[in-house]
Amino acid sequence: MQAFKTPKQLQAHRKKIIESRPADRKAIAVCAGTGCKAFGSLSVYDVFQKTLKSSGLDKKWELRATGCHGFCERGPLVLMFPSGTLYQKVKPEDVDEIVEQTLVKGKTIKRLTYQDPVTSKWFRREQDIPFYKHQHRLVLKQNGMIDPTSLDDYLTIGGYGGFLKALKMRPAKVIDEVKKSGLRGRGGAGFPTGTKWEICAGTKATQRYVVCNADEGDPGAFMDRSVVEGNPQSIIEGMLIGAYAMGASKGIVYLRQEYPLAVQRLGLALESAREAGLLGKNILGTGFDFDIQINKGGGAFVCGEESALIASVEGRRGVPKRRPPYPAISGLWGKPTNINNVETWATVPLILDRGHKWFSSIGTEGSKGTKIFSLVGKVNNTGLVEVPMGMTLKEIVFGAGGGIPDGKSFKAVQTGGPSGGCLPESKLDTPVDFDTLVQEGSMMGSGGMIVMDESTCMVDVAKYFVGFLKFESCGNCTSCRDGLQRLYELLSDVCEGRASMETLDLIEELAGTIRATSLCALGTTSVNPVLSTLKYFRDEYVAHVKEKRCPAGVCKSLITYTIDEKNCNGCTICAKKCPEQAISGKKKKLHIIDQQRCIKCGICKDVCKYDAVIVA
Amino acid sequence: MQITCLQCVEAACAKVCPAGALVRNEETGAIEVLANRCVGCGLCEAACPFGHMHFDTQLRLAVKCDLCGGTPTCAAFCPHDALEIR
Amino acid sequence: MTVQFTIDGLEVKAKEGEHLLDVARRHGIDIPSLCHHEAVEPIGACRVCLVEVRSGQKTTITTSCNFLVEDGIEVHTDTAEVRKHRAMNLELLLARAPKSDVVRKLASASGVTRTRFEPLAYEPLPNCILCELCVRTCDMLGHHALTTVGRGDKKRIGLPFNKPSDNCVGCASCLSVCPTQCISVKDTPTQRAIWGQKHDFILCKVCGAPVITKKHRDFAISEKGLPEDYYDTCEKCKQSAASKRFASVVW
Amino acid sequence: MSRTPKLDKKLISSILQQHKAGDASALVNVLHDLQAHLRYLPQEALEMAADHLGVSYAQMYGVATFYEGFHFKPRGEHVVTICMGTACHVRGAPRLLEQAERDLNVESGGTTKDLMFSLEQVNCVGACALGPLAIVDGTYKGSMTPAKLSNLLKKMHKKGKK
Structure with missing residues (x-):
C-alpha cells in the first residue's frame, strides 16, 4: 500500500475504494474466527476458493475470510452478501451444493439455514435470526464484514473516518x-473514558502513553479476542x-499470549498501518508522531488490573500497587498513562465518526452505548452478543441466547467474570448496566x-x-492470598x-475481611460469587451441610452412580468404557x-445411549 | 583506658550504611542509629576503625553511643567527675 | 506541602507524600504491623496495620503503611471494624506462622489465641508470612539474591531454581528484618551457613574472631570504597587498639 | 534420541539479539521467544536474558514464575492442555482433566517420564462455544468428552512409540 502523506490523500483513497465496492456487490464471508476455525472453517474457505476459481465464479463473487460473527455455537458460518443468507455448520462437502444452488440458481438450502431450537422455525437471513435480531x-458488526488482514476492507466500511475527523479538531x-x-x-469498572483522558492530558509531562488492555483474563469471556482478531484496525x-x-x-x-491468532492479526494490522503512514513519524503530514508495540502477557489474570499491567510491561512481577497515584498521573515509568480496554478503544472511532449525540442516544441514563457480552454456558445460542445498555438479563439470555438447552430449567446467570455475582431467576428483569448490576451484588466486569x-x-x-482466584491472586495480601485459600478449603x-x-x-466472616482489606479489585471483588450464591442459593449450601446431599448431582463425594x-x-458399553472396571454384568x-x-x-453416563445411568 | 564513640566527622559507619540508618543528630552532633531504618547487615560494625559500632545479636540491630541525646549518663555517673561533657 | 489531619482525635501535621503509618508512629500512636520497614518501600502485604479513614462521606478500611496522607482526613486506629478485620488477618497469619512469637503476641492482643484454619507452613521456611521484607531488603542492599517465586497460593520466598546464589554475600540482613525470624542462619567460628551455602568469615587478625563474610567485605569495598584494612579486625580488638593508641597520645 | 533439546547458547544469543539490550519492558516477550524455541526456560537462558535486559537474574526468575505460561523443566513432545475456563467448567472440563491425568499418569502441570506428553491446564482460551475444550499441540479439539480424549491420547501414544 502507498503511504498517505496528507489527510486528503487518505480521504481520496477511501472514497475511491468505497466507490469501487458498491453495497450490492456479491460476496461470501466465511468466518475465520477462533471458534469457526476450530470447527474447520478454513477448509470450507479453501474449497470455496477452488470451486469459485474452477467455475469462473471468482470474478462475480468475492470470497472473504472474516473475523468472528459471534454465533460461535453454529460454526463454521458462511454469510452471503447482499442477500444476508446465513448458512451454519457448513462442511467442506457442502460447498459444491452452495455454489450450484445458491450462488448460481439463487436457491436457499434449507438444511444449512438456522432452525430455532425452541420454536422450530427456520430462518434464512442472518438479521432475522433471534440471536442477531x-x-x-x-x-461487532464490522467483524463479519471485513477481512481483518486488509486495511482497504476497513476503509470500505468507513474506517479511519473518525481519525480524519479528529485531526480537524483541537x-x-x-x-x-x-x-x-x-x-x-x-x-469493568466503568470509569468515564473522557474524564480519564482529560486527567491524563492535563498532567504535565514530556511523554505520555496510551495502552490498550487486551489481557482478557476472565474465563468464559472472549469479546476482546474476537475484536482484536476480527477488526484490529479499529483498535x-x-x-x-x-x-x-x-x-x-x-x-x-x-495482549494475552493465549490468543495466538490475535497476536498475529494485530501484528499484521500494525504493519499495514505503518506502511500506509498511519503510524510512525509525522502521521499524514500533520507532525503527529505515534507508534504502537505489542507486549504479550504471560498468563496472569491479575495483569488486567491497571497497576499490575504497568508492572508487567516494565518487566516486574505483575503485582498491583496502591492507587493513588493513578496511572493517568503516574503510570508507565512514572509518566501519565491512559489505559482503556479493547472494546473501549474500538468504540472511540465510531463516536468520533458519528458524533456524541448519536452514541449517547443508545443505552440508559448512566450507561451509554452498547456492550458486548460473551454469552456462554448452559444456553442454546453460545456466542457474542452486543446489546444496548439497559437490556434486561432475561432478554439477553432468553431472547438472543434462545434459552436453556435440553429442556432444562434456568438456575442462575453470572455476570462480570470470576468475581461477579450469580443472579437467580428472580433477578432476570434486572437491566444490564454498570450501576444496577453492582446494586444487585454482581458487576458488569468486562462482559x-x-x-x-x-x-x-x-x-x-x-x-x-x-479456586480460580486463589490461583490467580498475585499473593501480596494476606487477606486475598491466604483468605481465598481458606475460603476454598471451607467450600x-x-x-x-x-x-x-x-x-x-x-465463610461469611472470612469473605467480609477479604472484601474489606485486600489491596486491589481482584481481592475485594473475589468474594462476590460466594456471597451472592450464599444469598440467593442458600438452600443448596444447607442441603450439602445438613442432608449431605448435592441437589444438582455434581459434588462427587455426595453422589452415587447407579x-x-x-x-x-x-x-x-459402560462396562467396556469404565476406566476402573467397576461395572459388571453379562450381555x-x-x-x-x-x-x-x-x-x-x-464416563458410563456419557456413553450410555439408553439413559440407564442415574446420578443421585 | 576505655574510650567511647568519637562521633567522627567522616564517619565510616554512616558511609557504609546501605539503609541510611546512621545519621548525625544536628543538635548533639552525635551519629545516631535510626533503629527503624537499620536492616541489621552488620557492615557498620565491621567498618568502624575504632570498634565502637556494636551489633545487638538479640535485636539484630546496630547500636552505638549516641551521647544519650546530649546528656551522657556515663558522665553523670562517673564518681570522680573525670568525665565531662563540653 | 504540609497536610493536616487527625489520628484518633489528635491533630497532626505531615508532609505530602508521607505514609500514614510513619506519621502515626512519629506521634506515638501505635499501629501494629508485620511487613513494614522504613528502609524499604511499603507494599501492604500483611494487612495488619489497618485503620479506618473517613474522608467526607466515605469511610474505608485501609492499610496505613502504604496510605498517602491527605489533608482533612479523619483516621481512627481502633474501631470495631478495624479490630474485627485485623483479628481475621492475624488468624490467617497465625495458621502460617504458629510458632512465631511476634505473630502470636499480635494475634493475642487482637483476641486471637487459636486459629480455625489448618496449619499452612511451608518448607524450608516454616513461619514465613510472605511479607517479602527479606526480598525487598536484599534488593535495596543491591545484592538481588533473593526473589519472590510463583504467585497466589503458590507464592514462596527463595532463590532462582532453588540453587545457592552467587549474589548472596551472607550478610544475613534478610534474617535481621524478618518479622518471624524464620530464615536459617548458622554461624561457626569460621563460617556462616545461609540460603544453602557457606560463607567464609574474615577472621580478626588479632584474636581470630569472625568479623564479616569475605563476600560482604568485597561487596562493601567495591560499593562503599573504604580501605580493606578497615575490615580486618574485630570490634573488640579494634577498641582496645584504639584505646592504647589514644592513651599513648594523651599521656 | 534425546527428546530434550540440547542447550544451544548461540541460539539463545540470537534470540536475545532480536530485542533491544537494556529494555526491561521486553522481558515477557523475551521469555516467550526463548520458550518458543527451547520448549522451556533453562537456568542458563534466564541468566543470559537477565544480562541482556539489564535486570537481575533473581528478578528474571521471580517474574517468569509469576506467570502461568512459562515452564522451567523440559516439556514433553506433545502438550495436551485442558481449558478450565468457566464455560468449559460448567460443561465438564474437570472430568477431562481427571481423565487425562489417569491416562497419562501425571498430574496437571507434569510431564510423562518418557518426555512424550506434558499435561497442562489453561484458564480459558476464549473459544467458549467449543467447550469443553482440549488443545493438543496447539490444535483446538472442541466438544471433548473423557472417552474421546482417552482414545485420542492412546492413538498419539501409539504413533509416538513407532
Whole structure:
C-alpha cells in the first residue's frame, strides 16, 4: 500500500475504494474466527476458493475470510452478501451444493439455514435470526464484514473516518466529544473514558502513553479476542485518536499470549498501518508522531488490573500497587498513562465518526452505548452478543441466547467474570448496566455472562471461582492470598460433606475481611460469587451441610452412580468404557456398578445411549 | 583506658550504611542509629576503625553511643567527675 | 506541602507524600504491623496495620503503611471494624506462622489465641508470612539474591531454581528484618551457613574472631570504597587498639 | 534420541539479539521467544536474558514464575492442555482433566517420564462455544468428552512409540 502523506490523500483513497465496492456487490464471508476455525472453517474457505476459481465464479463473487460473527455455537458460518443468507455448520462437502444452488440458481438450502431450537422455525437471513435480531451491533458488526488482514476492507466500511475527523479538531475538543458521548470504560469498572483522558492530558509531562488492555483474563469471556482478531484496525484507530487527544507518542497493546491468532492479526494490522503512514513519524503530514508495540502477557489474570499491567510491561512481577497515584498521573515509568480496554478503544472511532449525540442516544441514563457480552454456558445460542445498555438479563439470555438447552430449567446467570455475582431467576428483569448490576451484588466486569441450569451446583460454582482466584491472586495480601485459600478449603468442606452450619458462618466472616482489606479489585471483588450464591442459593449450601446431599448431582463425594433396572438393556458399553472396571454384568443382562471401585468419573453416563445411568 | 564513640566527622559507619540508618543528630552532633531504618547487615560494625559500632545479636540491630541525646549518663555517673561533657 | 489531619482525635501535621503509618508512629500512636520497614518501600502485604479513614462521606478500611496522607482526613486506629478485620488477618497469619512469637503476641492482643484454619507452613521456611521484607531488603542492599517465586497460593520466598546464589554475600540482613525470624542462619567460628551455602568469615587478625563474610567485605569495598584494612579486625580488638593508641597520645 | 533439546547458547544469543539490550519492558516477550524455541526456560537462558535486559537474574526468575505460561523443566513432545475456563467448567472440563491425568499418569502441570506428553491446564482460551475444550499441540479439539480424549491420547501414544 502507498503511504498517505496528507489527510486528503487518505480521504481520496477511501472514497475511491468505497466507490469501487458498491453495497450490492456479491460476496461470501466465511468466518475465520477462533471458534469457526476450530470447527474447520478454513477448509470450507479453501474449497470455496477452488470451486469459485474452477467455475469462473471468482470474478462475480468475492470470497472473504472474516473475523468472528459471534454465533460461535453454529460454526463454521458462511454469510452471503447482499442477500444476508446465513448458512451454519457448513462442511467442506457442502460447498459444491452452495455454489450450484445458491450462488448460481439463487436457491436457499434449507438444511444449512438456522432452525430455532425452541420454536422450530427456520430462518434464512442472518438479521432475522433471534440471536442477531435482539442485538444492536456497532462494534461487532464490522467483524463479519471485513477481512481483518486488509486495511482497504476497513476503509470500505468507513474506517479511519473518525481519525480524519479528529485531526480537524483541537485535541481538547476530541476529549470533549468523548466526554459528551458518555462512554464508560468497557473493562469493568466503568470509569468515564473522557474524564480519564482529560486527567491524563492535563498532567504535565514530556511523554505520555496510551495502552490498550487486551489481557482478557476472565474465563468464559472472549469479546476482546474476537475484536482484536476480527477488526484490529479499529483498535489502532481508537488508540490513534486517543494519542492525538492526549498528546501521547507511544502506544502499547498488552495482549494475552493465549490468543495466538490475535497476536498475529494485530501484528499484521500494525504493519499495514505503518506502511500506509498511519503510524510512525509525522502521521499524514500533520507532525503527529505515534507508534504502537505489542507486549504479550504471560498468563496472569491479575495483569488486567491497571497497576499490575504497568508492572508487567516494565518487566516486574505483575503485582498491583496502591492507587493513588493513578496511572493517568503516574503510570508507565512514572509518566501519565491512559489505559482503556479493547472494546473501549474500538468504540472511540465510531463516536468520533458519528458524533456524541448519536452514541449517547443508545443505552440508559448512566450507561451509554452498547456492550458486548460473551454469552456462554448452559444456553442454546453460545456466542457474542452486543446489546444496548439497559437490556434486561432475561432478554439477553432468553431472547438472543434462545434459552436453556435440553429442556432444562434456568438456575442462575453470572455476570462480570470470576468475581461477579450469580443472579437467580428472580433477578432476570434486572437491566444490564454498570450501576444496577453492582446494586444487585454482581458487576458488569468486562462482559462475561455465564448461564447455569438446574444441573449446575452453585456451591461447586462458587468453589470453582474461588479456586480460580486463589490461583490467580498475585499473593501480596494476606487477606486475598491466604483468605481465598481458606475460603476454598471451607467450600471444599461443604462440597465434600464435612461442613457444619458454623462453616457457613465462617465463610461469611472470612469473605467480609477479604472484601474489606485486600489491596486491589481482584481481592475485594473475589468474594462476590460466594456471597451472592450464599444469598440467593442458600438452600443448596444447607442441603450439602445438613442432608449431605448435592441437589444438582455434581459434588462427587455426595453422589452415587447407579444403573436403572428398567432402562439398562445390557449393551455392555459402560462396562467396556469404565476406566476402573467397576461395572459388571453379562450381555443383555442388567449391569451393576461396584460402589467401592467407582471413581465417579461419569464416563458410563456419557456413553450410555439408553439413559440407564442415574446420578443421585 | 576505655574510650567511647568519637562521633567522627567522616564517619565510616554512616558511609557504609546501605539503609541510611546512621545519621548525625544536628543538635548533639552525635551519629545516631535510626533503629527503624537499620536492616541489621552488620557492615557498620565491621567498618568502624575504632570498634565502637556494636551489633545487638538479640535485636539484630546496630547500636552505638549516641551521647544519650546530649546528656551522657556515663558522665553523670562517673564518681570522680573525670568525665565531662563540653 | 504540609497536610493536616487527625489520628484518633489528635491533630497532626505531615508532609505530602508521607505514609500514614510513619506519621502515626512519629506521634506515638501505635499501629501494629508485620511487613513494614522504613528502609524499604511499603507494599501492604500483611494487612495488619489497618485503620479506618473517613474522608467526607466515605469511610474505608485501609492499610496505613502504604496510605498517602491527605489533608482533612479523619483516621481512627481502633474501631470495631478495624479490630474485627485485623483479628481475621492475624488468624490467617497465625495458621502460617504458629510458632512465631511476634505473630502470636499480635494475634493475642487482637483476641486471637487459636486459629480455625489448618496449619499452612511451608518448607524450608516454616513461619514465613510472605511479607517479602527479606526480598525487598536484599534488593535495596543491591545484592538481588533473593526473589519472590510463583504467585497466589503458590507464592514462596527463595532463590532462582532453588540453587545457592552467587549474589548472596551472607550478610544475613534478610534474617535481621524478618518479622518471624524464620530464615536459617548458622554461624561457626569460621563460617556462616545461609540460603544453602557457606560463607567464609574474615577472621580478626588479632584474636581470630569472625568479623564479616569475605563476600560482604568485597561487596562493601567495591560499593562503599573504604580501605580493606578497615575490615580486618574485630570490634573488640579494634577498641582496645584504639584505646592504647589514644592513651599513648594523651599521656 | 534425546527428546530434550540440547542447550544451544548461540541460539539463545540470537534470540536475545532480536530485542533491544537494556529494555526491561521486553522481558515477557523475551521469555516467550526463548520458550518458543527451547520448549522451556533453562537456568542458563534466564541468566543470559537477565544480562541482556539489564535486570537481575533473581528478578528474571521471580517474574517468569509469576506467570502461568512459562515452564522451567523440559516439556514433553506433545502438550495436551485442558481449558478450565468457566464455560468449559460448567460443561465438564474437570472430568477431562481427571481423565487425562489417569491416562497419562501425571498430574496437571507434569510431564510423562518418557518426555512424550506434558499435561497442562489453561484458564480459558476464549473459544467458549467449543467447550469443553482440549488443545493438543496447539490444535483446538472442541466438544471433548473423557472417552474421546482417552482414545485420542492412546492413538498419539501409539504413533509416538513407532
